[in-house]
Amino acid sequence: MPEVIFTEKALTDIRQIRDYLIEKSSNVSIADAFADMIVDRAILLSTMPEIGVPCPRKGIDEVCRVFFFQSYLLIYQWGNDRLRILRVFHQSVNYPERV
Numbered sequence: 369m370p371e372v373i374f375t376e377k378a379l380t381d382i383r384q385i386r387d388y389l390i391e392k393s394s395n396v397s398i399a400d401a402f403a404d405m406i407v408d409r410a411i412l413l414s415t416m417p418e419i420g421v422p423c424p425r426k427g428i429d430e431v432c433r434v435f436f437f438q439s440y441l442l443i444y445q446w447g448n449d450r451l452r453i454l455r456v457f458h459q460s461v462n463y464p465e466r467v
Contacts, residue, residue, distance in 0.1 A: 382407070
């Protein structure tokens, strides 16, 4: 199974998602659980990284893939026994410009 690496931008994205969920729900446990689920999905994704959609099909000029999880997108690259999570976005964000 490839090693899973989160870029600083991806970690910042997850923290911002967590903070947003705390703000909207006032429930730290729910926000923490959802952030953990994102990380768990990335680890699961490392077992079958080809499942994501190639980025060019989503308007992103990067050699990467996009994996959909609930209303979120995990933008990642894989190879050399590593899976790098580049960014994590809500589907409503204009993500091609932010990768």
